[in-house]
Amino acid sequence: MKWIVKWMLCAGALLLVAQVYSGVQLQNFSSALIAALVLGLFNTLLRPLLIVLTLPITLVSLGLFLFVIHALLFWAASGMLDGFAVSGFEAALIGSVGYSLLCVVIDSALEQLFPPQRLN
Template sequence: MKLLLQWFLYAVALLAVAAIYPGVTIHGFGSALIAALVIGLLNAVLRPVLVVLTLPVTLLTLGLFLFVVNALMFWIAANVLADIQVSGFGAAFLGSLIYSALGLVIDSALRRLFP
């Protein structure tokens, strides 16, 4: 139940990103559900590999390079899916920042609902 609710809320967060920032476009809630799933899978599979490969740069920038890794995951998901457009890497960067901030709120709320 919690996983389905989390997936639904992350899709809503993607729609909110598209509403807040004009550099990200999503065509409907179904596309947002698929995008949330793809971003989650990319974060589970590809992100750990990229974090390890970019560890020297991440340490040199005191962890700030992880924002670039998050933007890359967001950008890859947009390039894989046809119903989501991101106008460039800068838009992916800002979109991923907004999406991450909304994700923090979602995770915090779900921790309170499902202890």
């Protein structure tokens, strides 16, 4: 249940980013749902691999290269989907930061609503 609520709220956050920032465009809520799913899969599957592969650059940049990785994944997701468009790398960077901040807020709110279950 928590996963479905988080998915829908993050799709809404993506729509909010598209409304606030003109560099990110979404056609409708179903496009936002698909984009949020693809972004979640990219962050779960590809992001750890990219972090390991770019570890020296990330250490030299004091972690700032992680923003570049996240922006590239955001941009790649927009390239794969029809109803989701990002106008360039700068738009991907700004959009990914906004989307990430909103999803962090959503995560913390959901932790209050759905506390972790203890195993006895």
